[in-house]
Amino acid sequence: MLDPQLLRNNPEEVKTAMQRHGADLDLEIFNALETQRKDIQVKTQNLQNERNKRSKSIGMAKAKGEDIQPLLDSVSQLGDELKxxxxxxxxIQSKLQAIQLSLPNILADDVPLGKDEENNVELRKWGAIPQYDFDVKDHVDLGQSLAGIDFEAGAKIAGSRFVTLSGPLARLQRALTQFMLDMHVDQHxxxxxxxxxxxxxDSLLGTGQLPKFEEDLFKISDDSPYYLIPTAEVPVTNLVRDEIIAVGDMPLKFVAHTPCFRSEAGAYGRDVRGMIRQHQFEKVELVQVVKASDSEQAHEQLTQHAESILQALNLPYRLMLLCSGDTGFSATKTYDLEVWLPGQEAYREISSCSNFNDFQARRLKARWRNPETGKPELVHTINGSGLAVGRTLIAVMENYQQADGSIKVPDALQPYMGKITSITL
RNA sequence: GGAGAGAUGUCAGAGUGGCCGAAUGAGCACGCUUGGAAAGCGUGUGUACCGCAAGGUACCGAGGGUUCGAAUCCCUCUCUCUCCA
Structure with missing residues (x-):
């Protein structure tokens, strides 16, 4: 949610900023509602004041044993008017709120203008793209020949975009998860x-998935109020909802491993082959809750924490700055990490690290107390995948494949793999 | 599944229709006191909105209702605790 002050005082400026983020603000409607709101709010508060005063005088008159009937008569009309x-x-307020909830965050100045991922800007590349003297397989073929990935089973048990893993590949996914968690806890x-x-x-409203993006979510049922999380960002960031954080506890840095569930509505034909785009996948998520003055630096730092996993696994990747059209609704600025997938001969997203400034914090009422002023101030929230585990599994399989179809276990993962050095049939 | 109790400010805890944004205590901050500390004393200490200000309005788990007036009464929901199955 945007600062209502900003919206009221500089609506033109906000409108321009909204257009940059692919949204529109109808100033005519907004200003009309604002004017009405002001009038009626003042009117309502005056009426409330009047009622309070008279009610108080009735109480006092009654205490003195005076006749209160004339006073009662004089307020009879007030109640209806007030109601x-x-x-x-x-x-009016719920209309205004609906507008406010539908507006995306204002983008950072250095976010490049652009329509879609074509316009994202590559900031740096890390690692050498491996060369192979044999025919490279993708993770689907590798997984099938190693009898470790079964899409048919996933489809039978649940449906399309579900998968089962078994044996050493299932363990490899667990190893990746443990490795990532340990690194973020112990080193970061x-x-x-x-x-x-x-x-x-409420939690989904707080982080911005609702009210606009309900179709991306799995809802448990119509009579149950629960949704499956699309990312750990939702439960973890909501830890600070309605909280005022002590200055000594800042910054808060959380890491959580969870499954993520996405309906992938609107992704019909995309990535139908393989494990790239699933309804259910594992992810290790990093969340930081920081002071406003620290958020840019924290965003860079968190991104580096995600990068360090790729580096430790020796997976080539590049860092992209998302353009305006590709930056998410709640974010002010987003970096994507894209890992090299030899099977696709392409870089694919494996982590998305975003700074939300106070956008989520305002919805969440997440604040910290500034000792200099003694006043609560909104926190800034930052999160990023560190990393998407399913996609990391793919990347390890494809990058570490050998001529015989086996997969070498990266050194960093060997302690988690019972010391095996290679995955074979 | 059944029966009961409860949810109040940073915390503990009073308040069962009016003078209650809310006693009291603890904590915290500042000041006094002291050689220094403890104790003691004094003052202050919620959030949001409107307003230049004075001031006003809302908020006592959430949402409705009754009433001139609700933390207090009624209804629904959520959560916590105790007991029974």
């Missing part, structure tokens, strides 16, 4: 966190 004003105010100072995989509506 009407309150109802009207409520209506994150606090390991276990959270619910089902969340309520």
């Amino acid at each position: 009407a004003a309150e109802t009207e105010l409520q209506g 100072g994150y606090r390991e966190t276990y959270v619910p995989y089902l969340v309520n509506k």
Whole structure:
């Protein structure tokens, strides 16, 4: 949510910023509602004041044993008027709120203008793209020949875009998860966190998935208020909802491993082959809650934490700065890490690291107390995948494949793999 | 599944229709006191919105209702605790 002050005081500026982020603000409607709101709010508060004063005088008169009937008569009409004003105010406020909830975050100045991922800007590349003297397979072929990935089983048990893993490949996924968690906890100072995989509506409103993106989510049922989490960002960031954080506890750094569930509505033909785009996948998520003055630096730092996993696994990748059209609704700026997949001969997203500034914090009412002013201030939230485990599994398989179809276990993962050095049939 | 109790400010905890944004205590901050500390004393200490300000409005788990007036009464929901199955 944007700062309502900004919206009221500089609506033109906000409108321009919204257009940059692919949204529109109808100033005519907004200004009209704002004017009405002001009038009716003042009117309502005056009526409330009047009622409070008279009610108080009735109380005092009664205490003195005076006749209160004339006073009662004089307020009889006030109640109806007040109720009407309150109802009207409520209506306007919910309309204004709907507008506010539908507006995306204002993009950072250095976000390049662009329509879609074609316009993202490559900031740096890491690692050499491996050369092979044999025919490279993708993870689907590798997984099938190693009898470790079974799409038919996933489809039978659940449906399309589900998969089963078994044997050493299932273990490899677990190894990756453990490795990532350990690295973020031991070397990067994150606090390991276990959270619910089902969340309520308030949490999704807080991080910005609702009200606009309900179709991307799995809802448990119509009578149950729960949704499956699309990312650990939702439960973890909501830890600070309605909280005022002590200055000594800042910054908060959480890491959580969870499954993620996405309906992938609108991705019909895309990535139908393989494990790239699944309804269910594992992810290790990094979340930081910081002071406003620290958020840019924290965003860079968190991105580097995600990068360090790729580096430790020796997987080539590139860092992309997302353009305006590709940056998510709640983000002010997003870096994507794209890992090299030999099977596709392409870089594919494996992590998305975003700074939300105070956009989520305002919805969440997440604040910290500034000791200099003694006042609560909104925090800034930053999160990123560190990393998407399913896609990392793919990347390891494809990058570490050998001529005989086996997969070498990266050195960093060997302690987690019972010391085996290679995955073979 | 059944029966009961409860949810109040940073915390503990009073308040069962009006003078309650809310006693009291603890904590915290500042000041006094002291050689220094403890104790003691004094003052202050929620959030949001409107307003230049004075001031006003809302908020006592959430949402509705009754009433001139609700933390307090009624209804629904959520959560916590105790007991029974």
